[in-house]
Amino acid sequence: MAGLETVDRAPGTTRSARRPEIEGLRGLAAVLVVVYHVWIGRVSGGVDVFFLLSGFFILGMTARSAIRGERVALATTWTRLFWRLFPTAGLVLAVSTVVAAVLLPASTWSRNLHELLASAFFVENWRLALDSVDYYADNGAASVAQHFWSLSIQAQFYLLAPLLVLAVARWARFRGADVRAALLAALAAVALASFAHSVIATSSDQAFAYFDARTRLWEFALGGLLALVIDRVRLGTVARAVLGWVGVAGLVTCGAVLDVGAAFPGYLALWPVLSAVAIIVAGRTGGADRLLSTRAAQYLGKISFPLYLWHWPVLVVFLVLAGLPAAGPVGGLVVVAVSVALAIATHHLLEEPLRAVSLARLGRVRAPALVAACLAPALVALGVWSAVAAAGAGAPVALGDPSHPGALALSGALAADHVVDGDPAAPVEPSLARLQDDWADYRAGCAPVADHPVLEECVPISAEGEPQRRVTLVGDSHMQQILPALEPLAREQHWEVRxxxxxxxxxSTASETDPADASCIAWNEAAIEHLAAAPPDAVVVSASRDVRQGLTEQTPEGFVAAWQRLDAAGVPVVAVRDNPRFDHRPAECLEALGRGAPDCEIPRGELLAADPPYALLDGVPDNVGFLDLSDEICTPTTCPPEIGNVLVYLDDNHLTASYSRTLSAAVSQRLPGLLGW
Structure with missing residues (x-):
């Protein structure tokens, strides 16, 4: 991804030779990433090429030094490597911070702040991995720094690679073993272990695995292996020419042929990685390498790093300001043109002048300090923005706040203008600046379930002493969002909630979101077995799903089958009717059009039928009681973004924790009766 010297030994040669086709390969990978992001909305596999090339150069360089017996100076190596990343990354982060603070809606600030900060410390991949488990990464608006996940993995590899080479080389010399053989064995072991983990992790939790650095290590390791064996590859000219064209064709068609975003990385990542390997092994044949060695391809390779970094924030800002879900043909050209212009300016005005700086002359202290200082402007900008955002964020909504009654505003006669029901002068809460932080946090007392390690059970609400009741919420994030509504009752009655x-x-007994997701089916089966083996006093689950315009709400057969399984185990069930989902984010509509704007309110009759779907089903067991909170989430006529001065929705389908908390009166009134308590 970052610019690296394209110098290595070509197949069939006896001395080092320049490999211009590799620079062109980097440019091709960057173009594919940009094209797929801007116009197609899918993953291209180009990032995996960057990872392979990083391993090819970094591991190859450090391994050859170790094999020759040269000293691998960690501090010097790290300084030189990060000098390639930090200046450009720091510039893009600083500019993205200022642009996001000035141009993007306040409702996006929290997410952008968190991810920009994570990116500045090169841990964005782990931030997104953890968020994806809690639903956030897929349901919130994309941040201007989301693409830094790959650069974060690359930076983590930069830290790890010299350590691995140094440790293996020292071990080999201590044992009297051949250093080259030891490095080959170590890299092969890393590649095999990482690839196996990638396949397993992707099948069980693809959202987390996508950003997990461990699922990508094999790509770096394979690049290192290739660097150490490529000089021994012997293929005929025709075979290498065919291999080169096959590699280019495979790389270009990867994202179009495979829906790599849905099951990536896993074994599907072999496609782009092996395509790149084919191009590197092919070397110079006068075939595909001639295309990749053209002046245009070489220049794209030189600007590939800033192009990758600039295109994503330009795309995100364009989509937000234009109010579009996709760039389209003309808008995409604007995004690409601006991105290329910024990449060219960055390359010539920043990267090339800095390459003339001699880090060796600066010394062991000043050189690392200069490298680290490249991130200082971004960190300062983030600190200022964070302080400004915090100062205007306001306090969390407290239960019983008369100025912010939320759902309690619907308990009596509804005022004609429900938006200001409560104190007419009160601002909306949670504030748009901290909206994306207003989520029900459930990760407390979490531990794997002993008899079913695929499960993780948490205890977000515990009782003092022996609990009077034990209640377990089971399902997806729409169960998680009910926790604030349940907490007051649980505290009052001394319940333990898991x-x-x-x-x-x-x-469910099926995978409702993705029928092909076998891991979800296995997870639900494990949950049923665990609940049957150690029955709680009650289980709270979803009663329906997919509440959208057009009366699409349904209660799948898998839901009922799962309830029947719990009924056979003697476990009482409370099934909660789902809340509406939208094709937009209601809070952003409110932000754009103002509070009380009619265009931000969807007629209730278009979302919710008078009779819920589960009321029309046969076979519902007697152990199930249904909790319908629709009258507390929608008015008699509409489903608005704000009720009682409280924002109802966090994104396009999840309730804010603040609004969920105002549902507690309704939950406290109805839930015990449903269970006969």
Missing amino acids: TLVRARCPF
Whole structure:
């Protein structure tokens, strides 16, 4: 991804030779990433090429030094490597911070702040991995720094690679073993272990695995292996020419042929990685390498790093300001043109002048300090923005706040203008600046379930002493969002509340979100077995799903089958009717059009039928009681973004924790009766 010297030994040669086709390969990978992001909305596999090339150069360089017996100076190596990343990354982060603070809506600030900060410390991949488990990464608006996940993995590899080479080389010399053989064995072991983990992790939790650095290590390791064996590859000219064209064709068609975003990385990542390997092994044949060695391809390779970094924030800002879900043909050209212009300016005005700086002359202290200082402007900008945002964020909505009654505003006669029901002068809460932080946090007392390690059970609400009741919430994030509504009753009655939550996997005997997701089915089966083996006093699950315009709400057969399984185990069930989902984010509509704007309110009759779907089903067991909170989430006529001065929705389908908390009166009134308590 970052610019690296394209110098290595070509197949069939006896001395080092320049490999211009590799620079062109980097440019091709960057173009594919940009094209797929801007126009197609899918993953291209180009990032995996960057990872392979990083391993090819970094591991190859450090391994050859170790094999020759040269000293691998960690501090010097790290300084030189990060000098390639930090200046450009720091510039893009600083500019993105200022642009996001000035141009983007306040409702996006929290997410952008968190991810920009994570990116500045090169841990964005782990931030997104953890968020994806809690649903957030897929349901919130994309941040201007989301693409830094790959650069974060690359930076983590930069830290790890010299350590691995140094440790293996020292071990080999201590044992009297051949250093080259030891490095080959170590890299092969890393590649095999990482690839196996990638396949397993992707099949069980693809959202987390996508950003997990461990699922990508094999790509770096394979690049290192290739660097150490490529000089021994012997293929005929025709075979290498064919291999080169096959590699280019495979790389270009990868994202179009495979829906790599849905099951990536896993074994599907072999496609782009092996395509790149084919191009590197092919070397110079006068075939595909001639295309990749053209002046245009070489220049794209030189600007590939800033192009990758600039295109994403330009795309995000364009989509937000234009109010579009996709760039389209003309808008995409604007995004690409601006991105290329910024990449060219960055390359010539920043990267090339800095390459003339001699880090060796600066010394062991000043050189690392200069490298680290490249991130200072971004960190300062983030600190200022964070302080400004915090100062205007306001306090969380407290239960019983007369100025912010939320759902309590619907308990009596509804005022004609429900937006200001409560104190007419009160601002809306949670503030748009901290809206994306207003989520029900359930990760407390979490531990794997002993008899079913695929499950993680948490205890977000515990009782003092022996609990009077034990209640378990099971399902996806729509169960998680009920916690604030349940907490006051649980505290008052001394209940212990546990959670079994998996993103995009409602409680069912099937996989409702993705029928092909076998891991969700296995997770639900484990949940049923665990609940039957150690029955709680009650289980709370979803009663329906997919409440959208057009009266699409349904209660799948898998839901009922799961309830029947719990009925056979003697476990009482409370099934909660789902809340509406939208094709937009209601809070952003309110932000754009103002509070009380009619265009931000969807007629209730278009979302919710008078009779819920579960009321029309046969076979519902007697152990199930239904909790319908629709009258507390929608008015008699509409489903608005704000009720009682409280924002109802966090994104396009999840309740804010503040609004969920105002549902507690309704939950406290109805839930015990449903269970006969």
